[in-house]
Amino acid sequence: MIQFFLSGSAMLLLAGIVLSGTVITGVRRIWFSPLSKFPGPKLAALTLWYEFYFDFIKKGSFHWKIQDMHRKYGPIVRISPYEVHILDPDFWDELYCANRKLDRYDWWVKLIGAPGSAFGAVGHDLHRLRRAPLSSFFSARAVTQLEDQIMSKVEKLSARFLGLVETGEVFRFDAAFLALSMDIITEYAFAKDDKYLDKPDFEVIWKETLSGAARCSPLIIQFPWLVSLAQALPIALVSAINSHFGLYLRWKQVVREQVKPILAAGPGTTKPSGDGQSTRTIFHTILDSDLPPHEKTLDRLVDEGGILVFAGSDTTGQTLSRLFFYFKHEPQVLAKLREELDEAIPEADKIPTWTALQQLPYLSATVKEAIRMSYSTTARLPRVTQTDIEYEGYTIPAGTPTSQTPYLILTDASVFPEPEKFRPERWIEAGKELNKYFIAFNRGSRQCLGMNLAYAKLYLTIATIVRRFDWEMYETTLERDVVCNHGFMLAAPSLDSKGIRAKITARR
Numbered sequence: 001m002i003q004f005f006l007s008g009s010a011m012l013l014l015a016g017i018v019l020s021g022t023v024i025t026g027v028r029r030i031w032f033s034p035l036s037k038f039p040g041p042k043l044a045a046l047t048l049w050y051e052f053y054f055d056f057i058k059k060g061s062f063h064w065k066i067q068d069m070h071r072k073y074g075p076i077v078r079i080s081p082y083e084v085h086i087l088d089p090d091f092w093d094e095l096y097c098a099n100r101k102l103d104r105y106d107w108w109v110k111l112i113g114a115p116g117s118a119f120g121a122v123g124h125d126l127h128r129l130r131r132a133p134l135s136s137f138f139s140a141r142a143v144t145q146l147e148d149q150i151m152s153k154v155e156k157l158s159a160r161f162l163g164l165v166e167t168g169e170v171f172r173f174d175a176a177f178l179a180l181s182m183d184i185i186t187e188y189a190f191a192k193d194d195k196y197l198d199k200p201d202f203e204v205i206w207k208e209t210l211s212g213a214a215r216c217s218p219l220i221i222q223f224p225w226l227v228s229l230a231q232a233l234p235i236a237l238v239s240a241i242n243s244h245f246g247l248y249l250r251w252k253q254v255v256r257e258q259v260k261p262i263l264a265a266g267p268g269t270t271k272p273s274g275d276g277q278s279t280r281t282i283f284h285t286i287l288d289s290d291l292p293p294h295e296k297t298l299d300r301l302v303d304e305g306g307i308l309v310f311a312g313s314d315t316t317g318q319t320l321s322r323l324f325f326y327f328k329h330e331p332q333v334l335a336k337l338r339e340e341l342d343e344a345i346p347e348a349d350k351i352p353t354w355t356a357l358q359q360l361p362y363l364s365a366t367v368k369e370a371i372r373m374s375y376s377t378t379a380r381l382p383r384v385t386q387t388d389i390e391y392e393g394y395t396i397p398a399g400t401p402t403s404q405t406p407y408l409i410l411t412d413a414s415v416f417p418e419p420e421k422f423r424p425e426r427w428i429e430a431g432k433e434l435n436k437y438f439i440a441f442n443r444g445s446r447q448c449l450g451m452n453l454a455y456a457k458l459y460l461t462i463a464t465i466v467r468r469f470d471w472e473m474y475e476t477t478l479e480r481d482v483v484c485n486h487g488f489m490l491a492a493p494s495l496d497s498k499g500i501r502a503k504i505t506a507r508r
Contacts, residue, residue, distance in 0.1 A: 029081045034397050040069055040078035048080055048107075048222070056218035059495070060486035063378045063405055070408075076394055082107075083382060083401040086391060087408055089415050089437050095383065095404060097444040101125075104446075105382035105401040111217040111489070112310075113227040116303030118449070119311065127446065130304075133289035134449060137189070137282055143452045146188060147354055147460075150453075153184045154351075154460050156197050161469055165506050170474045172499040173324050175202040177461070178317030182206065184457060185312040185450075189282045190258065190305065205247065207499075210314045212244030214488035255305045259283055259298055282308065312450040315374070316457050318490060321500045323370040323462070325482050326422040328473050333424060334466070337366055341467050348467045348507075357459040365424035367458050368438060373422055376406035376440035378487030407487065409439055420483070467507070474501040 030036065030045050044050045054062040069077040070087040079085045083105070086095065096102070101124040114120045118134065121127035136142060143150075157180045164171055179196035182203075187193040196203040220227060230238050230245060235253065239246025267287045283301050327334040340362045345351060357363060380403035389396040396402055411419040415437045416426065427434055441448040448454070476482070481500055484491035 033081065035078050035082070035084060035400065038076060038078040038084050038394065039073035044069075044079050045081055051080060052218055052222050055487075056222075060215070060218075060378070060488045060492065063380070063407055063487045066380070066405065067408055074392075076392055079403075083403060084396055085380060085403050085405070087404065087412075088391075089409050089412055091391065092404060092409065092439050093436070093443065095389070095402060096381070096442060096446070100385055100387060102445065103384040103386075105384055105403075107221070108382050108401070110224040111221045111379075112307065113220055113224070114303035114307050116297075116300035117307040118304065119307045120303065124445065129291065130295065131449065133286050133291060134282060134304075137285050138449050138451075138453055140452045143456050144353075144355065147456060149187060150184055150354075150456055151351065151460055153180055153187070153197065154457075154464050156180075156183075157461070158464055158468060160197060160202075161465070161504050162506070164504050165469075168503060170501050170503055172202065172204060172207075172321075172501050174317060174321035174500045175204040175207050177320040178207050178210075178314055179203055180320075180461065181313045181316045181457060182309070185309055185453070188453065189308050189312075190255075191281045192258065204499075207314070207317075209244040209247045210310065211488070211492065212242070213248050213310075214490060214492070216245065217489055251309075252302060252306055256298065256302050259301045259305070262287065263296075263298060263301070308450070311448070312453065314490060315376075316454050319370050319374040319454075319458065320461060322374050322482055323366070324465075324471065324502070325473060325476060325478070325500050326370070326373065327466070328471070329478060330422050333366065333422065337362055337424075337466060341463060345463065345467050351460065351464050351467070354456045354459050357463050358455075361428060362424060363459065363462065365427040367455070367462065368427045369422060369424040370458070370462075371440045372410045372416070372438070374440075375410055375484055375491045377489055378405070378407045378484065378491050379489045380405040381442065381446075406439055406442070407484070407491065409437060412437075469504050470507045471502045471504040474503055476501050 026046050030042055033045070035045070041050070051062050054065045066077070066079055066085055067087070069079065069085075075088045076084060076086050103124050104122045104127070106122045109115070109120050109122060112120055118127055118130035121130050157176065160176070176197075179199065179202035182196045183193050194203075196206065230249065235246055235249050238249055262281070262283045267284075282305065286301060286304070287296055327337075340360055344357075344360055382401040382403040384401050385398060387398050389400075389402060410416070413419050415434075441451040441454075475498070480494045481497045482493065485494045485497075486492040
């Protein structure tokens with residue numbers, strides 16, 4: 001018997017069985033699947049490796065491949081054996097905001113490697129349960145009450161820029177604004193300032209770490225066990241294999257050590273801050289909530305903390321760094337904004353509140369255009385409904401992952417003429433009508449939790465830096481360093497980019 005299984009005949013039989021199974025699966029997926037009626041490439045309908053090829057081998061280009069599919073097949077296409085994609089700005093609210101329960105696609109959420117977070121919750125009810133304790137923490141009212149805390153970090157960045165004025169050295173806007181965003185989110189959410197703004201290079205390694213982790217997402221989707229494997233290995237070994245992933249694991253370990261004493265102290269406690277005050281964190285908020293005990297475990301809280309930092313740091317940092325490039329690329333925009341800010345802020349050391357700044361029309365339009373030109377995310381946002389969806393004569397069966405992609409909406413020329421041009425005036429000329437297509441933070445039950453905090457950071461930072469400083473870009477180009485060259489969840493520049501660099505001077 002053993003000799004038979006080791007024989008060439010047995011190996012051929014096994015290969016034949018595997019081949020037959022593959023052929024049967026392929027025939028079923030292409031011709032007999034409930035999605036067979038939807039247009040799209042046959043290879044995409046056959047295997048998930050189609051997406052892997054474009055996002056891993058072709059380095060973050062699947063969103064453009066989806067765009068090509070729509071040009072060829074129309075507004076609805078089948079992009080995988082299981083998923084359909086729609087490109088229709090007017091259907092966004094129907095898909096994401098309709099009065100129905102929306103689940104996430106369980107295969108897709110693996111890319112974040114944090115199943116315990118609210119973002120990683122697949123089911124609608126579980127997401128709602130996990131999000132509820134955090135909503136008040138990030139409400140507009142809560143952000144306004146802690147505005148002084150945010151502004152203190154903006155003033156710290158301003159002081160760093162004053163130092164760079166004296167030295168005249170080249171620095172990276174993208175690293176500086178990420179450091180600002182990191183220090184704000186870690187103190188705001190964890191009562192722990194990581195002091196990245198104090199680092200001579202603004203802790204540029206963290207910028208590279210986030211970029212490196214994002215580039216790993218296609219691998220994590222296909223091989224989710226890689227995250228568990230990496231976490232089971234010594235951090236030093238992981239760092240030797242991949243320094244960025246090692247740094248990320250070290251940071252998660254810091255979060256873990258921060259959560260342990262809070263869990264040990266139990267509900268109703270606070271964390272003492274460095275100045276002797278008592279400060280509540282998101283972890284205290286979760287522990288004091290009515291969530292069931294299994295939703296208050298160490299691993300889940302660490303996942304929640306990690307996602308809040310990842311989602312709330314580089315997104316705002318990228319928006320600011322691209323914006324300050326566009327100010328020099330489109331100098332008439334900067335001149336018009338300065339005219340408005342100079343009138344509203346006659347004394348540069350007295351920056352108005354976030355609420356007051358929101359009343360400035362050109363600043364508000366500039367903020368929206370900056371967010372649009374940072375593309376939100378290049379990743380599509382699949383949702384699974386419990387009912388059929390009707391679209392353009394097609395019936396999408398209940399349980400089918402159905403997605404749209406923010407990047408493709410925010411760069412759609414039918415909505416935003418000359419979408420590649422930075423033009424804040426479009427938001428003023430169109431009035432409120434254009435707001436329908438401003439989906440950078442999504443809408444509905446899964447709207448971005450940190451939207452209000454992001455707005456506060458943007459308004460206060462732009463007003464402060466533009467009012468006080470001038471700058472010149474240094475060896476930074478639109479095509480290499482600013483626009484989207486790769487889609488690694490967030491839009492990424494060319495792989496040989498050295499960042500958005502500049503020299504800063506005091507404004508006369």
